[in-house]
Amino acid sequence: MKSLDELTGTATKTVDVLFINPGHTASVYQGLANDLSALEPPTLAALFATYLRQGGASVDIVDAPVFGMGPDEVAELVAGHYRPKLIVLAVYGFQPSASTQNMTSAGMICRLVKERMPACPILLTGTHPAALPEQTLREESVDYVCGQEGPQTIAGVLQLLKGETQVEQIPDLWYRKGDDIAFTFKGDLLKNLDEEMPMPAWDLLPMERYRAHNWHCFDHINERSPYASIYTTLGCPYKCSFCCINAPFGKPSYRMWSPQAIIKQIDVLVNDYGVKNIKICDEMFVLNANHVLGICDLIIERGYDLNIWAYARVDTVKDEYLQKLKQAGIRWLALGIESGSKHVRDGVEKGRFGTDKIIETVRKIQQAGIYVIGNYIFGLPDDTLESMQDTLDLALEARCEFGNFYSAMAYPGSKLYNSAQENGWALPETWLGYSQHSYDCLPLRTEALSAAEVLRFRDQAFLKYFQDADYLGYVEKVFGSEVVTHLKAMTQVPLKRRIYS
Numbered sequence: 001m002k003s004l005d006e007l008t009g010t011a012t013k014t015v016d017v018l019f020i021n022p023g024h025t026a027s028v029y030q031g032l033a034n035d036l037s038a039l040e041p042p043t044l045a046a047l048f049a050t051y052l053r054q055g056g057a058s059v060d061i062v063d064a065p066v067f068g069m070g071p072d073e074v075a076e077l078v079a080g081h082y083r084p085k086l087i088v089l090a091v092y093g094f095q096p097s098a099s100t101q102n103m104t105s106a107g108m109i110c111r112l113v114k115e116r117m118p119a120c121p122i123l124l125t126g127t128h129p130a131a132l133p134e135q136t137l138r139e140e141s142v143d144y145v146c147g148q149e150g151p152q153t154i155a156g157v158l159q160l161l162k163g164e165t166q167v168e169q170i171p172d173l174w175y176r177k178g179d180d181i182a183f184t185f186k187g188d189l190l191k192n193l194d195e196e197m198p199m200p201a202w203d204l205l206p207m208e209r210y211r212a213h214n215w216h217c218f219d220h221i222n223e224r225s226p227y228a229s230i231y232t233t234l235g236c237p238y239k240c241s242f243c244c245i246n247a248p249f250g251k252p253s254y255r256m257w258s259p260q261a262i263i264k265q266i267d268v269l270v271n272d273y274g275v276k277n278i279k280i281c282d283e284m285f286v287l288n289a290n291h292v293l294g295i296c297d298l299i300i301e302r303g304y305d306l307n308i309w310a311y312a313r314v315d316t317v318k319d320e321y322l323q324k325l326k327q328a329g330i331r332w333l334a335l336g337i338e339s340g341s342k343h344v345r346d347g348v349e350k351g352r353f354g355t356d357k358i359i360e361t362v363r364k365i366q367q368a369g370i371y372v373i374g375n376y377i378f379g380l381p382d383d384t385l386e387s388m389q390d391t392l393d394l395a396l397e398a399r400c401e402f403g404n405f406y407s408a409m410a411y412p413g414s415k416l417y418n419s420a421q422e423n424g425w426a427l428p429e430t431w432l433g434y435s436q437h438s439y440d441c442l443p444l445r446t447e448a449l450s451a452a453e454v455l456r457f458r459d460q461a462f463l464k465y466f467q468d469a470d471y472l473g474y475v476e477k478v479f480g481s482e483v484v485t486h487l488k489a490m491t492q493v494p495l496k497r498r499i500y501s
Contacts, residue, residue, distance in 0.1 A: 016057040016158055018084035019045040022091060022106035023065040028435045031493040038094060039066050040321045043281060044150075046200030048125075051151040053142075057158060060084075061204040062471055064105070071105060077113035084120060085161050087113060088154055089142075091126030099127035100411055101435035107140050114141040123157055123244070125150040128431075131413030133174040134181050148172040149234070151197065170415060189253060193234070195259040202268065212277040214486065215373060215402035216309055216332060218479045221486055228269050230278040232262050232295060236283035254287075259294030263302070270304055278308045286312035286333065292321060296328035307331050309373070314353050314361045322368035332370040332401075333365055334373045338392035339380055341387040355394060362398045371478075374400035376489065378461065379408040379454030381419065383446045388454075392461045399474055405462045407443030407454050409434055420444055426451065428481040439496050452499045459495060466491050 021042035025033035042063055047060040060082070064074045078087070091106050093099045110122050125146035129136045133145045146153040158168030167175060171187025190196050212227040235253035269275040286292055299306065306329030314335055322427070325333070335358075342354050365372050376395050378388045395403050410420040410427055411434060420427055425445050427433075433440040443458070445451045465471060466487055476484045 004377050011145075012083055013060060013081060014058075015060045016051055016084070017059045017062045017086045017088055017154065018082050019044055019048075019049060019059065019077065020087060020089045020109060021061065021063040021065065022071075022074075022089050022109050023093075023102040024070055024105045025065050025068070026434055027104070027438060028101050029437045030439065030495055032437055032490075032495075035494065036214050036490055037182075038213040038216075038227070038279075039209065040094050040227070040229050041066075041090070041202075041205050041207070041210050042090060043200050043231060045088075046202065046205060047197045047231070048088070048090065048151050048154060048202040049204060050199060051197045052155060052158070054196070055155055057155070058395070059201070059204070061201070063205060064109070066091070066206060066209050071108035071112050074109050075116055078113055079116035086154070086158055087117075087120055087122045089122070089124050089126075090150070091124060091128050093127075099436075100431050102126075103128050103136075103431035107431070111141040121157070121161060123154060125154065128412055131411075131417075132199075133183075134286060137174050137176065137181055138366075143175065145174040146172055147174055147183065148187065149250065150192060152187055176184055176253040190234075191255065193255060193257045198261055199265050199268065202228075202273065202496070207273045207275070212279070212307075214490070216277060216279070217307065218371070218401065218475075219331075220307070220484050221479075221483055224277065226273055226275045227277045228273070228275045229281050230262070230265055230269075231281050232257055232285060232291070233282045237287075256288065256291050259291065259298050262295050263298040266299065266304070266306075267302070270302075270306075276305065276307050280308060280310035280330075283311060284313060284316065285310035286316050286321060286325075289318070289321070291398060293324055296324040296330070298330040301322070302330060311336070314358050317361050317365060319364070322365065322370065326369050330370065332371045332373055334375060334404075335362070335365075335400070337394070338376045338377045338401065339383070339387065340390035340392070341382070358394065359398055363472070366401075370401075372398075372400040373402040373404060374398055375404045375406065376461075377406045377408050377450065378458045379446055379451075381408075381416070381444075381446055383408075383454070384448045385453070388457050388461075394463065395461070395465055396468060396471070399471060401475070401478065403465050405458055405465065406436055407441070407458045408446075409436070410444045416444060438494055438496050441497060442499060455497060455499060459497070462490055475488060 029037045045061055052059050075337050089106050091099050091102050093102055117486055121143040123144040124142050129145045130147055133147045137145045138210060144157055147158055153172045159165040160167055170184050173184045175182055208226050210227040212224040217224045235254045237254045308330045309332035310330055312333045312335055376391050410416040428442040430440050432438045433442045435441055443451050443454045472484050
């Protein structure tokens with residue numbers, strides 16, 4: 001496990017590929033970054049590192065957020081202590097749609113590294129670069145952009161730099177050709193995940209430094225580290241208009257690691273790194289019965305004491321799943337409830353279920369002994385003040401153990417982004433403006449509401465929910481008074497917003 005002292009040691013390290021995880025938590029989360037937000041490992045970068053290692057390449061990872069490094073510090077570290085053939089910034093986020101908010105940090109790192117190491121090629125991969133490859137290549141100090149998932153393209157560029165291939169033979173690559181921007185061809189996605197990316201390269205990361213979300217550890221609030229996140233699938237079969245998750249895949253897709261491969265990852269996390277708190281990053285984990293129950297059965301066989309959270313949909317939670325999920329240590333399910341208005345949900349292709357079904361599903365999960373985090377979005381295209389109030393009322397009635405309150409964002413790669421451009425609606429002026437919690441946050445307006453009205457309602461709804469006496473009484477009953485005190489302190493962390501002034 002790597003420490004910052006090891007990163008900044010006197011020896012210069014020569015590697016084929018150096019991955020950089022960009023991001024500056026203080027800019028993205030403001031005061032919430034100090035203690036409340038998670039510090040999550042860059043799991044996709046670690047998976048890509050394994051893919052390259054299996055091809056014989058030497059790799060390393062610099063994780064800027066976990067050490068609180070700004071772009072200047074990252075550039076100094078890289079220029080002073082590494083001699084890579086290729087630098088790759090893997091631009092992803094803690095939520096499936098949160099890649100764009102890290103582009104400000106990524107762009108600054110690229111520029112500062114290029115100033116210090118002008119001859120070293122830089123490649124960007126991730127949800128945002130895949131959604132806007134040509135624009136990214138024109139605007140940022142980079143040499144290459146990956147148009148899809150990443151691993152094969154990175155490996156191809158490394159071969160190019162070694163003189164072992166031609167640029168035209170590399171799949172999914174955007175690059176400069178004189179004064180023009182060129183694209184090679186659309187390649188196939190990885191299919192045999194078990195063999196091609198069997199496990200993230202945890203040994204390249206400071207695993208003891210990662211920290212779970214506050215709510216994830218409500219029943220052991222002072223034991224949030226160590227923490228890890230894993231993928232059991234890649235892609236998503238759904239087409240929600242507010243989500244950009246499928247931008248790197250080119251289409252809705254869904255590929256799985258086998259349960260046997262996943263249990264090997266969990267074995268290493270538990271036995272080698274002492275990890276108990278685990279996030280399953282899949283956009284939709286609770287979906288395929290054989291996959292979900294197969295993983296649960298193997299965890300149950302091991303007898304591990306785990307605290308896992310995963311994403312589900314109201315219409316994918318089946319009665320026969322719940323007992324196994326609970327036994328396997330899946331203590332939290334995150335439900336994409338989104339809106340209290342069926343009309344609004346229909347407008348963003350978010351399932352054909354009604355409010356009664358939502359409440360019924362929440363209660364069913366809770367009765368199985370699993371906690372629920374409800375995800376709600378204000379400012380979807382058909383929203384009005386009345387429908388947003390319906391969403392808040394639903395959140396209060398559903399009384400999930402925790403709630404995430406978002407404003408609708410027109411993330412690049414989503415249908416909402418295309419709609420916003422077609423309608424001429426204002427988009428954030430900076431990539432940080434796509435962060436839900438940043439000072440520059442600028443949500444999407446609706447037909448009826450301005451962006452400021454949407455954001456103000458969201459911020460007030462957050463306070464209303466977490467200061468609600470019935471909710472706090474329920475939390476105290478389930479988790480104890482220490483968590484109530486924690487939540488009260490959370491509501492005192494101010495989020496300053498440029499749009500209000």
